[in-house]
Structures are given as structure tokens and as C-alpha cells.
Amino acid sequence: MAESTQLISDRSARRRIAVVSMHTSPTASLGQDGNGGLNVYVREVCSAFSDRGIATDIFTRRQSPDDPAIESLAPLSRVIYLTAGRSLDKYALYSEVPGFAAGIRSFAESEQLQYDLLYSHYWLSGEVACLLRPEMGAGWAHTAHTLGLVKNRTLASGARPEPAQRIRVEGEIAQQADLLIVSTPDESDDLVRSYRANPERVFVVAPGIDLATFQPLDRAEARRKIGYGPGRLMLFVGRLERLKGVEVAIRALALLRDREHDDLRFVVVGGDAHQGGSQDGDESEKERLKAVASALGVRDRVDFLGSVAHHELPYFYAAADVCVMPSYSESFGLVALEAQACGRPVVASGVSGLRSVVRDEVSGYLIDGHDPAVYAERIGRLLADPELATQMGLRGRLLAQRFSWTRTADRLEGLFEDLIESSHARVQAGVRHE
């Protein structure tokens, strides 16, 4: 959290953006309950905007009675906690959308604030922006982070498909938002082909990374920090949900252990989602994975460590011999980027988001499909040849250096400025949004 607490709106800001992040907060603990890349993205972009004189008010839900009404994220960035659907899971939150939109409206009125732009994240927030945009007279930019139709194309077995309501709302957003910000060219194609978005409104802006935090560290020192000694380690970091494919990595571990790698451990960082994305509703993904590991005789080789604070993760990446990411879908994959920035090779599924981060045979391996034997073979190659792993790690660091949150914010700022100017001109001319 920023040291200077800016709980009152700073009127000197060059621009003022209302950021809608209804289902999750940038201040939430990462790696559990669906908190991950989106939260990091919102936090980093709003901090970078603050550095350049752009104020953001991030509207999210109050999740516990201890949440304050307003919290400071950076000198010009505030998180505003609205009371709406506190204990509801994200699938039940849709009914709270009008109440949440009303909360933003009354906050803006009570502070007499005019926002230059609405910037929504994920489909629920997009629906909130859809309601607010006509009356606010501001431009509207939206980042989907993931798309229901894309997720449903490559579901893990037993995973729950994304509901039709989400896909309908995503279609509405794709038609109505002024700017659709995506992380990769593939995501742009998905929006245009599957949701019939106007390609002129879709812009690819790569997410970034904090290279000062995520950097190579001494392996032995990193292991001491996290309580591990010698022996080989493979690492997973992320939310425990079906789509992350952790089961594939556990099956690969079992195959590797049957061969010569009997010192190999699998470190799993990330908390359980209350709903692990399975068809069985409330089933815990962590408990399911534990059962899989037990059935394969490797339960004693898998450490479920729960979620770890973002700034502590460099030690985990640095301690690992290889980072695995067998996801069924991923619109980007910050974890793969972080592992590479820490100089570690990544063995990942070849889904489109991960293709934009990992280079096959250069910084790791990309694998089509989810056959544990193929994962075991690639992980085994790296374990058997530490020099190859080191070289891939070095190249991964170089690739990671192409990404930065400053660059992400530069690109967003340029797009947003154009939109703000055209919507101000439109308001002055008395033209309403269609």
C-alpha cells in the first residue's frame, strides 16, 4: 500500500478515470478465490497512472466488515469499497450489477466528480459500465481478461462451462464499448470472430511485469528462504482451479518418479478457490488434487503451500528447477512471465496466452494438449540437463525484459487520451452515445 494516504480526491489530477472492478479487488490476497492476474493488472496500471498524474477511483465490493470505505493504492489511486453482494460468488453477482452501478453513481454525485473515462475489467464490470455510460457521458474502455466462449472451447474434463448469461453479456460489451483492450493478437481475433466486435475498436496492449521484483536470485539462498534444501523442485503458481491443469503436472510427477527422479518434489503455490471450476459446484480443487496425488502414490512429494504474497514469489521461482503451467486456457499468463524474469525455464501448454510469453525450445517448452507423458518428457529433459535449464532461464529473462508496466501504461494512456478527447468533443456537440 502506498505510504501517502490520499483518501480525498485530488482535484489537481490531469485526468480522472472510474475503474470498475466489481468481482474482485486490486488489494485482495492473490492466488485464492479467483484472485490473480486481473488483480495484479489493475493494481499495476493504476499505480503507473498515478505516477503520470492520472487519478483512478477503483470501485470494488466490500468483502469483509473490516474493509474500509476507501483505501489508498497509490498517491492518485483510491479503492472504493461499495456494499453489494458481499458473500456472493461471481456467478451470483449478476443480480447485484444495478445496485453496484447505483453505488458508483451516488459516490460520484456525493464527491461532485466528473470522470473522463470508464474503464471496466471482466464481464460483470463491463455490464456495470454499460449501465453507467449513457448518463456519465464519458468514453468506455473494457478489458475482458478472459472470454467465456474461449474458455468453453478447451475445458478440462469435469470442468464447469461458463454460463450462457456471461457469453451474452460479453457480446453486448463487445458491441458497445468504445475500446476493447486485449492482451494478445489471438484474443483480438476471438473478439472479432466469436463476438463480432468491430476490429477498429480492438487494441492489443501486452500486460507488464515488475522486473526489479522479479529477477534472478541465488538458488541456494532462495531455497533457504522458503525452507527447502537440495533436491529437485518443480513449481506451480496460480489459483487452484480446473483450468490451470495442475492434475496434469501431478501425473507427470508420478511418471518422472517412476524413472530416475526420486528426489523430485512438486511445490504448489496458490490457494483453493471455493469453487474450483468443477461441475460439482462447491468441490475443492485442492482436495481433488490431493486425492489424485494419493491415488498415484506421490502425495508425499507434493507440497500444497497455499497462497504466497506476490513480493515473496521471486524466492519460489528462483528456488525451482522448472515452472510448470499446463493450463487449459490462458489469455496471457503472468506466472510464466514472472518465472522467466527470475531466470527459470517454463514448461507450459501451448494455449494462445502462453504462446505470447514462452518461446518453445528457447525459454522452455510449449506442449499442445495435456498428455502427462509429454510434460514428463520435457520436464525430465530440463532436470537431466541443468546447463540447458540455465540457458533457457537466461533467454527467458531476456524475453521478459520486453515487458513492463510502464510500457503497458504508456500504450493505454495514448489510447485513452484519444478516446477522452473524442468523447469530450461529442458531449460538447451534444451528441449522445448510441
Ligand code: UDP
Ligand atoms: N499469485 C500470487 N500469489 C499466489 C498465486 C498467484 O501473487 O499465491 C499471482 C501471480 O504471481 C500472478 C497472478 O497471481 O501475478 C496470476 O496471474 P496469471 O496471469 O498467471 O493467472 P490468472 O490468475 O490471470 O489466471
